[in-house]
Amino acid sequence: EVQLLESGGGLVQPGGSLRLSCAASGFTFRSYAMTWVRQAPGKGLEWVSSISGNSGSTYYADSVKGRFTISRDNSKNTLSLQMNSLRAEDTAIYYCAKDVVVVPAAGDWFDSWGQGTLVTVSS
Amino acid sequence: DIQMTQSPSSLSASVGDRVTIACRASQSISSYLNWYQQKPGKAPKVLIYAASSLQSGVPSRFSGSGSGTDFTLTINTLQPEDFATYYCQQTYNQVSFGGGTKVEIK
Numbered sequence: 481e482v483q484l485l486e487s488g489g490g491l492v493q494p495g496g497s498l499r500l501s502c503a504a505s506g507f508t509f510r511s512y513a514m515t516w517v518r519q520a521p522g523k524g525l526e527w528v529s530s531i532s533g534n535s536g537s538t539y540y541a542d543s544v545k546g547r548f549t550i551s552r553d554n555s556k557n558t559l560s561l562q563m564n565s566l567r568a569e570d571t572a573i574y575y576c577a578k579d580v581v582v583v584p585a586a587g588d589w590f591d592s593w594g595q596g597t598l599v600t601v602s603s
Numbered sequence: 604d605i606q607m608t609q610s611p612s613s614l615s616a617s618v619g620d621r622v623t624i625a626c627r628a629s630q631s632i633s634s635y636l637n638w639y640q641q642k643p644g645k646a647p648k649v650l651i652y653a654a655s656s657l658q659s660g661v662p663s664r665f666s667g668s669g670s671g672t673d674f675t676l677t678i679n680t681l682q683p684e685d686f687a688t689y690y691c692q693q694t695y696n697q698v699s700f701g702g703g704t705k706v707e708i709k
Contacts, residue, residue, distance in 0.1 A: 515698070517647075524690065524701070524703045525641075525647065525692075525703070527697070527698035527699060527700065539697060541697075575647075580652075584694075584698075586633070586635050586695050588698075589652040589692070589694060590639075590649060591658070593647055593648070594646060595645075595646055596646060
């Protein structure tokens with residue numbers, strides 16, 4: 481059974497940094513791209529970032545480009561999101577999701593999701 | 604960027620009803636359109652991928668259709684557990700989601 485467990489969320493001041501992690505199990509981690517999706521309180525889903533199975537390709541939404549960095553450690557089955565220069569509008573539940581392909585491409589979808597970790601950016 | 608527009612944003616329906624949710628892309632996305640269901644406090648769950656393919660384990664009362672810019676999610680014989688928010692997602696060019704459609708009990 482695929483399991484994704486996010487951690488690292490919390491309260492941070494504007495301009496601060498936070499590192500999220502997602503521990504994966506139940507599948508061959510290196511064989512699948514992974515993605516972060518966020519959801520602001522009471523709002524819809526927003527794609528944040530994706531990374532290919534071998535970390536060779538990374539993708540970012542314009543709203544986080546230059547501030548967030550996605551990475552993965554295939555030896556530890558762990559996905560990470562380093563978030564810098566945080567803003568109030570980054571406040572959201574952050575979900576990690578498993579892609580169905582090894583490199584994000586047209587036709588991809590997300591077949592497993594974690595339960596999310598809440599990030600609150602406020603002074 | 605490809606914009607995804609869902610309609611309606613919310614609807615009220617009764618158990619046993621047939622429900623249809625529309626999703627329109629700002630440009631052609633071929634059939635690279637997926638549908639997710641999200642219940643309060645839970646993570647999203649994929650229902651339909653590639654516009655019309657039913658994800659394993661999803662009840663057959665859910666169906667999807669469309670291609671190009673216009674897509675539809677249909678729920679036949681609405682069940683109590685189907686009251687949720689539904690999102691469309693395109694993966695033709697990067698990833699973007701529609702704004703969601705909340706299906707509420709009438």
